[in-house]
Amino acid sequence: MTVRDILIHPDPRLKKVCPPVAEFTPELRALADDMLQTMYEAPGIGLAAPQVGEMTRLLVMDCVKEENAAPRPMVLINPEVTWTSEEMNTYEEGCLSIPEQYAEVERPAEVSVAWLDIDGKPQEEQFDGLWATCVQHEIDHLNGKLFIDYLKPLKRQMITRKMVKLKRERARL
Protein backbone atom coordinates (compact mmCIF):
# COMPACT_ATOMS: atom_id res chain seq x y z
CA MET A 1 0.00 0.00 0.00
CA THR A 2 1.20 3.47 -0.87
CA VAL A 3 0.13 6.84 0.49
CA ARG A 4 -0.72 8.87 -2.61
CA ASP A 5 -0.29 12.63 -3.10
CA ILE A 6 -3.61 14.49 -2.83
CA LEU A 7 -4.26 17.03 -5.60
CA ILE A 8 -4.85 20.59 -4.41
CA HIS A 9 -7.50 22.91 -5.96
CA PRO A 10 -7.28 24.49 -8.52
CA ASP A 11 -6.45 21.45 -10.66
CA PRO A 12 -8.29 20.55 -13.89
CA ARG A 13 -8.49 16.89 -12.82
CA LEU A 14 -10.69 17.91 -9.87
CA LYS A 15 -13.24 19.42 -12.27
CA LYS A 16 -13.63 16.40 -14.55
CA VAL A 17 -16.57 13.96 -14.62
CA CYS A 18 -14.95 10.56 -14.05
CA PRO A 19 -15.80 7.56 -16.27
CA PRO A 20 -17.25 4.46 -14.58
CA VAL A 21 -15.08 1.53 -13.50
CA ALA A 22 -15.25 -0.97 -16.37
CA GLU A 23 -13.38 -3.98 -14.99
CA PHE A 24 -12.45 -5.32 -11.55
CA THR A 25 -8.70 -5.85 -11.65
CA PRO A 26 -6.02 -6.37 -8.97
CA GLU A 27 -4.90 -2.82 -9.77
CA LEU A 28 -8.34 -1.50 -8.76
CA ARG A 29 -8.07 -3.34 -5.44
CA ALA A 30 -4.58 -1.86 -4.92
CA LEU A 31 -5.92 1.63 -5.67
CA ALA A 32 -8.73 1.18 -3.09
CA ASP A 33 -6.17 0.04 -0.49
CA ASP A 34 -3.89 3.01 -1.26
CA MET A 35 -6.86 5.41 -1.01
CA LEU A 36 -7.92 4.03 2.39
CA GLN A 37 -4.36 4.34 3.67
CA THR A 38 -4.08 7.87 2.23
CA MET A 39 -7.44 8.84 3.80
CA TYR A 40 -6.55 7.54 7.29
CA GLU A 41 -3.13 9.19 7.11
CA ALA A 42 -4.50 12.60 6.08
CA PRO A 43 -6.59 12.18 8.33
CA GLY A 44 -9.95 12.32 6.65
CA ILE A 45 -13.25 10.46 6.65
CA GLY A 46 -13.62 10.17 2.88
CA LEU A 47 -11.54 10.32 -0.33
CA ALA A 48 -12.46 10.13 -4.03
CA ALA A 49 -10.18 8.70 -6.76
CA PRO A 50 -9.81 11.98 -8.73
CA GLN A 51 -8.31 13.53 -5.56
CA VAL A 52 -5.30 11.26 -6.06
CA GLY A 53 -5.31 11.81 -9.82
CA GLU A 54 -7.08 8.53 -10.71
CA MET A 55 -9.93 9.49 -13.03
CA THR A 56 -12.40 6.70 -12.16
CA ARG A 57 -15.65 6.38 -10.23
CA LEU A 58 -14.29 4.96 -6.96
CA LEU A 59 -14.54 6.47 -3.47
CA VAL A 60 -13.61 5.33 0.02
CA MET A 61 -14.98 6.46 3.39
CA ASP A 62 -14.97 5.68 7.08
CA CYS A 63 -16.99 8.14 9.12
CA VAL A 64 -16.78 6.18 12.40
CA LYS A 65 -15.88 8.91 14.93
CA GLU A 66 -15.92 7.10 18.29
CA GLU A 67 -12.32 6.44 19.36
CA ASN A 68 -12.77 2.86 20.60
CA ALA A 69 -15.39 1.88 18.00
CA ALA A 70 -14.35 -0.49 15.21
CA PRO A 71 -13.50 1.35 11.98
CA ARG A 72 -15.83 0.76 9.03
CA PRO A 73 -13.76 1.21 5.86
CA MET A 74 -16.07 1.31 2.82
CA VAL A 75 -15.17 1.12 -0.90
CA LEU A 76 -17.90 2.35 -3.29
CA ILE A 77 -17.50 1.73 -7.03
CA ASN A 78 -19.82 3.42 -9.60
CA PRO A 79 -21.98 4.84 -6.79
CA GLU A 80 -25.43 6.28 -7.63
CA VAL A 81 -27.81 8.20 -5.38
CA THR A 82 -31.19 6.43 -5.65
CA TRP A 83 -33.18 8.52 -3.10
CA THR A 84 -32.75 11.75 -1.13
CA SER A 85 -34.78 12.95 1.87
CA GLU A 86 -36.81 16.17 1.70
CA GLU A 87 -35.23 17.13 5.01
CA MET A 88 -31.95 19.05 4.59
CA ASN A 89 -28.91 19.21 6.88
CA THR A 90 -26.20 21.87 7.08
CA TYR A 91 -22.62 20.86 7.89
CA GLU A 92 -19.39 22.87 8.04
CA GLU A 93 -17.49 21.01 5.34
CA GLY A 94 -13.79 20.81 4.60
CA CYS A 95 -11.91 19.04 1.80
CA LEU A 96 -8.52 17.36 1.62
CA SER A 97 -8.02 19.07 -1.75
CA ILE A 98 -8.79 22.51 -0.24
CA PRO A 99 -6.81 22.39 3.01
CA GLU A 100 -7.72 24.56 6.03
CA GLN A 101 -10.82 26.02 4.37
CA TYR A 102 -14.28 25.35 5.88
CA ALA A 103 -17.77 26.53 4.96
CA GLU A 104 -21.38 25.58 5.64
CA VAL A 105 -22.98 23.43 2.95
CA GLU A 106 -26.63 22.35 2.94
CA ARG A 107 -27.42 18.86 1.60
CA PRO A 108 -30.24 16.27 1.95
CA ALA A 109 -30.08 14.84 5.50
CA GLU A 110 -30.48 11.24 4.28
CA VAL A 111 -29.55 9.53 1.00
CA SER A 112 -29.84 6.03 -0.42
CA VAL A 113 -26.85 4.97 -2.52
CA ALA A 114 -26.42 1.94 -4.81
CA TRP A 115 -22.91 0.85 -5.73
CA LEU A 116 -20.65 -2.12 -6.58
CA ASP A 117 -18.24 -3.33 -3.88
CA ILE A 118 -14.60 -4.26 -4.51
CA ASP A 119 -15.74 -7.76 -5.60
CA GLY A 120 -18.21 -6.27 -8.09
CA LYS A 121 -21.19 -7.22 -5.90
CA PRO A 122 -24.16 -4.77 -5.96
CA GLN A 123 -24.84 -3.00 -2.62
CA GLU A 124 -27.44 -0.46 -1.51
CA GLU A 125 -27.60 1.43 1.78
CA GLN A 126 -29.36 4.44 3.30
CA PHE A 127 -27.01 6.93 4.99
CA ASP A 128 -27.76 9.66 7.52
CA GLY A 129 -25.73 12.06 9.68
CA LEU A 130 -22.06 12.56 8.79
CA TRP A 131 -22.12 9.46 6.54
CA ALA A 132 -24.79 11.11 4.36
CA THR A 133 -22.83 14.37 4.13
CA CYS A 134 -19.61 12.52 3.35
CA VAL A 135 -20.97 10.19 0.65
CA GLN A 136 -22.60 13.16 -1.15
CA HIS A 137 -19.34 15.16 -0.85
CA GLU A 138 -17.40 12.22 -2.37
CA ILE A 139 -19.88 11.54 -5.19
CA ASP A 140 -19.65 15.26 -6.05
CA HIS A 141 -15.87 14.72 -6.50
CA LEU A 142 -16.60 11.99 -9.10
CA ASN A 143 -18.66 14.61 -10.99
CA GLY A 144 -15.98 17.31 -10.80
CA LYS A 145 -17.89 19.27 -8.12
CA LEU A 146 -16.24 20.74 -5.00
CA PHE A 147 -17.97 21.97 -1.83
CA ILE A 148 -16.87 25.52 -2.71
CA ASP A 149 -19.11 25.32 -5.80
CA TYR A 150 -22.07 25.69 -3.40
CA LEU A 151 -20.73 28.98 -2.02
CA LYS A 152 -21.28 32.56 -3.25
CA PRO A 153 -18.82 33.52 -6.04
CA LEU A 154 -16.89 36.00 -3.88
CA LYS A 155 -16.27 33.44 -1.12
CA ARG A 156 -15.31 30.79 -3.70
CA GLN A 157 -12.86 33.16 -5.41
CA MET A 158 -11.31 34.09 -2.05
CA ILE A 159 -10.70 30.40 -1.23
CA THR A 160 -9.34 29.69 -4.73
CA ARG A 161 -6.90 32.63 -4.42
CA LYS A 162 -5.67 31.25 -1.07
CA MET A 163 -5.07 27.82 -2.66
CA VAL A 164 -3.16 29.34 -5.61
CA LYS A 165 -0.90 31.09 -3.07
CA LEU A 166 -0.49 27.86 -1.04
CA LYS A 167 0.50 25.91 -4.17
CA ARG A 168 3.04 28.59 -5.12
CA GLU A 169 4.59 28.39 -1.66
CA ARG A 170 4.63 24.57 -1.70
CA ALA A 171 6.27 24.60 -5.15
CA ARG A 172 9.11 26.72 -3.74
CA LEU A 173 9.96 24.19 -0.98
Ligand code: K2U
Ligand atom coordinates in the same frame (compact mmCIF):
# COMPACT_ATOMS: atom_id res chain seq x y z
O1 K2U B 1 -13.34 14.42 0.08
C1 K2U B 1 -12.60 14.87 0.93
O2 K2U B 1 -11.87 15.86 0.76
C2 K2U B 1 -12.59 14.21 2.27
C3 K2U B 1 -13.31 15.03 3.27
C4 K2U B 1 -14.68 14.43 3.37
C5 K2U B 1 -15.71 15.23 4.08
C6 K2U B 1 -15.79 16.60 3.96
C7 K2U B 1 -16.78 17.29 4.63
C8 K2U B 1 -17.72 16.63 5.40
C9 K2U B 1 -17.64 15.27 5.51
C10 K2U B 1 -16.65 14.57 4.84
C11 K2U B 1 -12.37 15.00 4.45
O3 K2U B 1 -12.65 13.95 5.27
S1 K2U B 1 -12.24 16.54 5.26
C12 K2U B 1 -11.82 16.20 6.85
C13 K2U B 1 -13.00 16.01 7.75
C14 K2U B 1 -12.85 15.19 8.84
C15 K2U B 1 -13.91 15.03 9.71
C16 K2U B 1 -15.14 15.66 9.50
C17 K2U B 1 -15.29 16.46 8.37
C18 K2U B 1 -14.20 16.64 7.49
Ligand code: ZN
Ligand atom coordinates in the same frame (compact mmCIF):
# COMPACT_ATOMS: atom_id res chain seq x y z
ZN1 ZN C 1 -13.32 16.80 -0.75
